[in-house]
Amino acid sequence: MYAERMGTIKNSAIRDILKLMSRPGMISFAGGLPAPELFPVKEIAACADAVLRKNGPAALQYSVTEGIAPLREKIAAMLDPGRTRLSAENVIITQGSQQALDLLSKVFIDKGSPVFTENPTYLGALQSFQLFQAKVTAIASDSGGIDLASLRKHLARQKPRFVYVMPNFQNPTGLSYPLERRKELAKLVRDHDVVLVEDDPYGALRFEGEGLPSLFELAEGRNVVYLSSFSKTIAPGFRVAYAAGDAELLKKLVIAKQGTDLQTNTFGQYIVNEYLESGLYQNHIDLVIKTYRGRRDAMLRALERHLPGSASWTKPGGGMFFWVRLPDDADTGALLKECITRNVAFVPGTEFFPDGSGKNTLRLNFTNAAEPDIEEGMQRIGKSLKVCGL
Numbered sequence: 001m002y003a004e005r006m007g008t009i010k011n012s013a014i015r016d017i018l019k020l021m022s023r024p025g026m027i028s029f030a031g032g033l034p035a036p037e038l039f040p041v042k043e044i045a046a047c048a049d050a051v052l053r054k055n056g057p058a059a060l061q062y063s064v065t066e067g068i069a070p071l072r073e074k075i076a077a078m079l080d081p082g083r084t085r086l087s088a089e090n091v092i093i094t095q096g097s098q099q100a101l102d103l104l105s106k107v108f109i110d111k112g113s114p115v116f117t118e119n120p121t122y123l124g125a126l127q128s129f130q131l132f133q134a135k136v137t138a139i140a141s142d143s144g145g146i147d148l149a150s151l152r153k154h155l156a157r158q159k160p161r162f163v164y165v166m167p168n169f170q171n172p173t174g175l176s177y178p179l180e181r182r183k184e185l186a187k188l189v190r191d192h193d194v195v196l197v198e199d200d201p202y203g204a205l206r207f208e209g210e211g212l213p214s215l216f217e218l219a220e221g222r223n224v225v226y227l228s229s230f231s232k233t234i235a236p237g238f239r240v241a242y243a244a245g246d247a248e249l250l251k252k253l254v255i256a257k258q259g260t261d262l263q264t265n266t267f268g269q270y271i272v273n274e275y276l277e278s279g280l281y282q283n284h285i286d287l288v289i290k291t292y293r294g295r296r297d298a299m300l301r302a303l304e305r306h307l308p309g310s311a312s313w314t315k316p317g318g319g320m321f322f323w324v325r326l327p328d329d330a331d332t333g334a335l336l337k338e339c340i341t342r343n344v345a346f347v348p349g350t351e352f353f354p355d356g357s358g359k360n361t362l363r364l365n366f367t368n369a370a371e372p373d374i375e376e377g378m379q380r381i382g383k384s385l386k387v388c389g390l
């Protein structure tokens with residue numbers, strides 16, 4: 001009765017866990033949720049009002065599939081036109097970056113098409129690729145990103161439809177690519193004439209140090225499709241994000257989008273555009289960074305206090321996640337069940353490994369809980385570790 005492709009797909013474990021999050025007293029480190037108390041509600045109300053006054057009917061009408069021109073122009077300008085020579089032609093607006101992943105899958109993947117990812121990788125991307133029956137190969141990855149020797153070996157054997165990476169504060173590990181790895185990867189995909197999908201929803205949330213150039217910039221726009229989103233910098237409820245890249249390639253995504261939803265919601269695009277114009281955007285990001293940095297530090301202290309010496313974790317310089325490794329024989333699926341009884345949640349790491357490995361790993365989100373809850377939640381996880389014999 002259902003299409004063949006549905007046979008391989010399972011429901012997202014994260015979505016299932018999120019259903020429990022409304023339980024009273026639950027402290028969630030599970031979803032990648034921004035802090036709702038930081039959403040600029042009043043400012044957005046003022047922007048919505050201004051949009052309705054200035055562009056009322058147009059903001060409520062159907063619009064073009066590519067996205068409204070002023071927003072696309074602003075995004076092109078934000079993405080360093082000096083190096084990439086971008087114009088609005090090189091940007092389309094998508095309904096969240098998740099839709100861009102879906103559209104890329106529609107455009108590039110036939111049944112059995114090879115796609116290369118980091119290992120571990122973003123669960124939502126895996127869901128999209130697998131729904132289109134891609135043959136996903138997870139390339140060995142280390143603390144500096146995808147392992148280039150391993151990628152080279154795989155590229156010599158087969159040409160994937162694309163390589164999917166997150167160079168900034170990766171979901172789930174929180175790790176970033178150093179400059180040298182970025183340069184080499186940009187060169188590698190150009191030499192092999194392979195499309196690289198660079199997913200960057202977290203790059204703007206950098207807590208310390210200087211931002212590094214994107215692969216998109218380093219490759220001067222060639223071979224790279226760059227995805228980013230306003231979900232983590234303004235609010236995910238807008239579902240306003242964008243894909244930037246070669247204009248011809250984007251035209252294919254536009255065709256796929258027409259059949260999907262005709263366009264991203266017009267009103268949301270106008271409001272985001274107005275918010276960017278208001279000059280409040282950077283101040284807001286600064287506030288988000290300051291708050292998240294404090295929460296990152298609180299979780300770091302709590303990890304040191306409540307996890308045993310046999311556990312290790314990343315120290316993310318931005319983004320939203322810690323990645324924890326327990327001793328090899330620990331099972332974080334069992335740990336989660338125990339944690340749920342104590343009203344605390346995280347995501348078991350195995351969800352993010354295309355090959356089902358990583359049973360001893362877990363992802364902790366640090367942006368959605370206030371600092372005292374972070375301490376309390378980590379204490380609960382620490383007590384639950386007895387089910388892993390720790």
Ligand SMILES: Cc1ncc(COP(=O)(O)O)c(C=O)c1O
Pocket residue numbers: 032095096097098099122124166171199201228229230231236239240241
């Ligand atoms: C790496 C990555 N890509 C894409 C998305 C989807 O974001 P959006 O809200 O823009 O659809 C997320 C959301 O958590 C993410 O972590």
